[in-house]
Amino acid sequence: NAGVTQTPKFHILKIGQSMTLQCTQDMNHNYMYWYRQDPGMGLKLIYYSVGAGITDKGEVPNGYNVSRSTTEDFPLRLELAAPSQTSVYFCASSYSRGTDTQYFGPGTRLTVL
Amino acid sequence: LAKTTQPISMDSYEGQEVNITCSHNNIATNDYITWYQQFPSQGPRFIIQGYKTKVTNEVASLFIPADRKSSTLSLPRVSLSDTAVYYCLVASSGGYNKLIFGAGTRLAVHP
Numbered sequence: 001n002a003g004v005t006q007t008p009k010f011h012i013l014k015i016g017q018s019m020t021l022q023c024t025q026d027m028n029h030n031y032m033y034w035y036r037q038d039p040g041m042g043l044k045l046i047y048y049s050v051g052a053g054i055t056d057k058g059e060v061p062n063g064y065n066v067s068r069s070t071t072e073d074f075p076l077r078l079e080l081a082a083p084s085q086t087s088v089y090f091c092a093s094s095y096s097r098g099t100d101t102q103y104f105g106p107g108t109r110l111t112v113l
Numbered sequence: 114l115a116k117t118t119q120p121i122s123m124d125s126y127e128g129q130e131v132n133i134t135c136s137h138n139n140i141a142t143n144d145y146i147t148w149y150q151q152f153p154s155q156g157p158r159f160i161i162q163g164y165k166t167k168v169t170n171e172v173a174s175l176f177i178p179a180d181r182k183s184s185t186l187s188l189p190r191v192s193l194s195d196t197a198v199y200y201c202l203v204a205s206s207g208g209y210n211k212l213i214f215g216a217g218t219r220l221a222v223h224p
Contacts, residue, residue: 004156035214042200042214043157059213090156099145099204102212104156 001026004105006091012111013081021076021108023091031094032074033058033102034066036087043090049074050097081112117201122219131188133218135201138182146177146184149200151217157200161186188220196222 007022025032030051035043035058045058049068063085065077074093078085089108094100119135137146145164149157161168163175163184174187188195198217 033212040216042216043212044214045212092156099147099162101159101162102157104158107154107156 003027004091004093004103006089006105006108008108009106010109012113013078015081015083015112017081018077018079019081021078021089021091021110023074023076023105024072025074025091025093025103026072027093027095027103028071029093029095029103030071031097031100031102032068033092033094034064034074034076035090035092036060036085037090037107038087046076046089078110083112086110086112116213117203117215119199119201119215119218121216122221124221124223125191126223127192128190131191131195131220131222133186133188133199133201133220134183135186136183137201137203140181140203141205143205144203145205146175146181147202147204147212148173148175148186149202149214151198151200153197157214160199191220191222193222193224196220 004025033048034046037043044060047066049055055066091105092102094102117135117137125131147162148160150160151157161173161175165177168175176185198219200217202212
């Protein structure tokens with residue numbers, strides 16, 4: 001199993017541009033999550049999904065959109081990128097809700113200039 | 114979700130036991146305490162989880178007193194490779210697994 005994979009690893013975006021961060025998991029997990037981590041800080045939840053076709057907002061959803069058309073994929077869309085979105089983005093998945101272990105991807109380091 | 118408080122940083126030396134304490138005064142009945150480890154440029158990794166008393170696995174031990182308002186992660190005989198950030202989180206068994214990460218404890222292990 002590859003676990004949780006994310007692409008790209010690094011990206012530089014210009015202000016006002018849009019892009020999609022890709023996340024795929026091969027563990028047949030129902031739950032998937034997107035977090036952002038600013039330097040020296042903990043992770044903040046952006047969006048999460050409890051299954052295909054179902055998504056919901058986390059702590060910091062503004063400026064982002066998600067979709068979940070399949071169990072495996074959970075892309076994160078940045079519209080009209082701003083410098084405040086410069087961060088490291090982590091995707092994670094878990095089999096179930098509650099206290100189930102979350103498995104994280106390697107992250108995407110995004111810079112908006 | 115219960116807020117957690119833990120030290121910002123700790124220093125240790127190879128071979129020592131390290132104890133990181135986390136306070137979670139508002140923990141609810143359905144909440145579990147979970148610890149994750151994060152190395153630089155990597156995503157967090159699950160270490161251990163517990164509800165009460167003591168839990169031990171091949172990596173660490175977790176001590177939770179009867180009132181559950183705090184917990185202590187114990188790393189036996191640390192090595193340089195244990196240098197990382199350690200996050201204490203509280204998650205509800207009935208919730209949607211929305212983990213709330215604080216700033217974590219930055220552990221530096223010295224030779």
